[in-house]
Amino acid sequence: MKKSLFPLLLGGLGIGTTEFVMMGLLPDIAANLHTSIPTAGHLISAYALGVVVGAPLLVISSSNQPPKKVLIGLMMIFTVFNMISAFAPTHFTLLLARFFSGLPHGAFFGVGAVVASRLADKGKQAQAISMMFAGLTIANLATVPLGAWVGHHLLWRYTFGIVGVIGLVTLLFLWLWMPQLPVERTGNARSELRLFKSAEAWLVILITAIGTGGLFAWISYIAPLMTEVSGFEAGSVSWILILAGFGMVVGNIIGGKLADKFSPVIACAWLLVAMAVTLLSIFLFSGNQIISLILTFIAGALSIALASPIQILMINTSKGAEMLGAATTQAAFNIGNAMGAFFGGLPIVAGYGYNSPSLVGMVMALFGVVFAFVLIRRGERKVAVDQLA
Template sequence: MKKNLIPLALGGLGIGTTEFVMMGLLPDIAKDFNISIPVAGHLISSYALGVVIGAPLLVIISSNFEPKKVLIALMAMFTIFNGFSAFAPTNTALLIARLLSGLPHGAFFGVGSVVASRLAEKGKQAQAISLMFAGLTIANLLVVPIGTFVGHHYSWRYTFGIVTLIGIITVICLQLWLPKLPISRAGNIKSELALFKRTEAWLIILITAIGTGGLFAWISYIAPLMTDVSHFSANMVSYIMILAGLGMVVGNVIGGKLADKMEPAKACIILLFAMAATLVLIYSFSGIQVVSLTLTFIAGALSIALATPIQILMIRTAREAEMLGAAATQAAFNVGNALGAFFGGLPIAAGLGYNSPSMVGAVMALTGTLFAWLLIKKQKSVAVMAY
């Protein structure tokens, strides 16, 4: 990994940890504040809402500043609000802190994606962006399980202390190792917001929110799937999540290479179709433990493999609003998180099995391939008109 990309990966490590560790900490936080787990679950929704609000807003506000200063400011904000989370005296205070700590998430990945592509060697922009997302995958593989262990056996407050420490280290590394880059803003706020008048941009947002929502329909209910359908013990779930995290590490590398070797939209179609097929297999064969573990690894790999092609696709489509576009895809990922969990929960509420969310996810992933196909058709139409 190039030294100047390490701070971006560290930022992804901190962000990935604070986003995904909350799932494992909910019982501990609920017990500490004497609330139910569903009420504690609002902390996940609060963070996601912060991402959706902050991603476009902070990018627009910071567009006139040098990217290095923007990334340092965003990570400083992230660090401060995660520090507040560690000391939150009540559930309401923690809810607000989670909302605020989510604000810089999408903007950091949005600005960071553009910075990574500008620092990359020609023809390797996607692989450079995947190195930034490598931090997020390592978070799921190593730091999230460690943070969950610390939260269970000591205190969830220490876990947020770990995230805060990662944030501090990231700020220092950004200052020391990230080179200064010129401001690349070519227009103004009005011209950048014109991005959302483009059909291509909305198709990419739909690919992200609906297509990747298929992953969240599956992973949101992976614990009961593994215990009630695959018949693993509850103690095995954390190790199974590590297996999914290992898949994400592998998938991140594959996604970066794939997006550099072919058109990102075609890469999205291939990966989304593969995800749909994998989710159908999960629905059909999760009762066989060895097959269930294998499919968990594959699904984890496919989930994160999509991140880089989608980000490259939006950066190329956004033209004079690259950072805003890249941040918008991060907001869309979190919309997909919410939609997948919601739609995946409907068949369970209707009395179907815990493998049923996987079929919902397969339908969402296939819908994503449809939007990707429409995007390719639109791109060809625009190219013909331009010619």
Template sequence: MKKKLLPLALGGLGIGTTEFVMMGLLPDIAADFNISIPEAGHMISAYALGVVIGAPLLVVASRNFAPKKILWTLMVVFTVFNACSAFAPTSMTLLFSRLLAGLPHGAFFGVGSVVASRLAEKGKEAQAISLMFAGLTIANLLTVPLGTYIGHHYSWRYTFGLITAIGLVTLLLIQLWLPTLPVSKTGNLRTELGFFKNREAWIILLITAIGTGGLFAWISYIAPLMTEVSGFSADQVPYILILAGFGMVVGNFVGGRLADKISPVKACLLLLLCMAVSLLVIYVGSGSKAVSLTMTFVAGGLSLAIAAPIQILMIKTASEAEMLGAATTQAAFNIGNALGAFFGGLPIAMGYGYTSPELVGASMAITGALLAGLLIKRRRAYSAETVPGSQQEALVEF
């Protein structure tokens, strides 16, 4: 990994840890504050709400500052409120700390994606973005299981102490290793807010929220699927999640290379179709331990493979508001998280069993693929009307 991209990857490691470790810490937090696990689950929702609120607002508010300064400030906010989480005296204090800790999430990945693409060699922008998201994948492979272990055997507060330490190291590396890039403004505030009038940008946001929601329908209920259907013991579930994390690491780099090779929009279409097929295989074959383990790796890989393609697709689409567009895409990912978990839980509540979320997820992934196909069709129609034949394919490529 290039040294200048390491601060972005380390920031992704911290953000990925604080986002996903909460799932494993809920029983410990609930016991500590004497609340129910569903009440403790509000901490997850609060963080996701912070991401959705902070992604567009913080990018717009910081538009006049250089990217390095923006990223440093966002990481300060991240570090401070994760430290507040570690020392939270009440569940309500923790709830607000989680909300505020979520604010810089989308903006960091949004600004970081643009910075990574600017630092990349021509034609390798998506691969550079995938290097930033490598931190997020490694979090699921290493620090999330580690943080869960620390929370179970010592204290969940120590876990947030670990996250705070990652934030502090990230601040140091941003200062030392991240190049200083100039402020990039192609228009005024009104021009940037015009991003929200861009129909293609909204299609990309729908692809993100609906298409990626398909995999969240699966992973949100992976524990009961593995114990009740596949026949694994509860003690084996953490190791299965590590396997999913390893798949994420591999899939993230595959997605970056695929986007640079066949174009981001085509990569999104292909990956969403693969996602739908993988979920259908899980639905049919989850009674077999071998199939379950294999598809956990595959589905985990697909869950992060789309991250770099969708980011570079939005950056190129929102050319006059690239940071705002990239940050808003991160908000859409979190909306997909919520939608997948909600819709995936409905058939379980109706008594259709723990394999039923996979049918919901496959439907969401197919819907995302259809939207990607619509985007390709729109661009081809536009190029046929306005661009000479020799240049039409180039327009569709982004």
């Protein structure tokens, strides 16, 4: 790995930690701030809302600045508001801090994806982007379980302090190792916003929000799935999550190689098909503990394998607005997170088992395959028209 990519990996580690550790901290935060767990759950929603708002807003407002300066500015916002989270005296203060700490999330990954592709050797752009997303996989494998343990056995505020320290270290390495890349903006805010008039861009957004939302339908309810359906003890769930995190590490490497070897949209289509098959298998076979663990590893791998192909696909689709496109993809991932959790919960409310969300996820993944197929067909027709012209 080039050392210039290391600050992007560190940034992904910090962002992944603060996003996913909240699931394990909710009971401790609720007890400490004297509120209910459902109310504390609004902290997750506030962060996701910050991602959706901040991704396009911060990218458009900073497009005239050098990428290194933008990345440092985004990480400063991230670090400051995670430190504020550590000292937040009330639930409302923490809610605001979570919203503002989510603002740079999508923009950092959006700008970082474009920077990584510019720093990459020819033909290895997706693998370079996967190095940034490796930070997310390491977070799920190591710092998220560690942060949850610290929050439960010591104090949840220390966890946000740890995230703040990761932010500070990221800032240091951005300053030391990130090269001064020139601004490559070819338009202005108005011309970049034309991205949202592109049918191809919307298809990528739909693939991301609905297709990958299928996996969030599964992982949002993985704890009761493992305890109530697979029959594991509650204390085993954290180790099962580490297994899923290890799958993410492997899947991130595979996704980067697939996107460089094949067309990104073809890679997305096949990975979504694999996701649908895996989620159906989870619905059918989660009663067997060994099979359940194998499927957890596979689903974890698929959950992050899509990240690099989708980012490359959006960058290729949004010529002249690459950073906005890549950041919008991150917003779409978070929309998929919310949609998957919501739709996956509906059959549970209706009285079906905890394996039923994976069936909902399978349907969402298949919709993603349909959108990918439409995108492929549009590309083929465009090539045919160009050849006739």
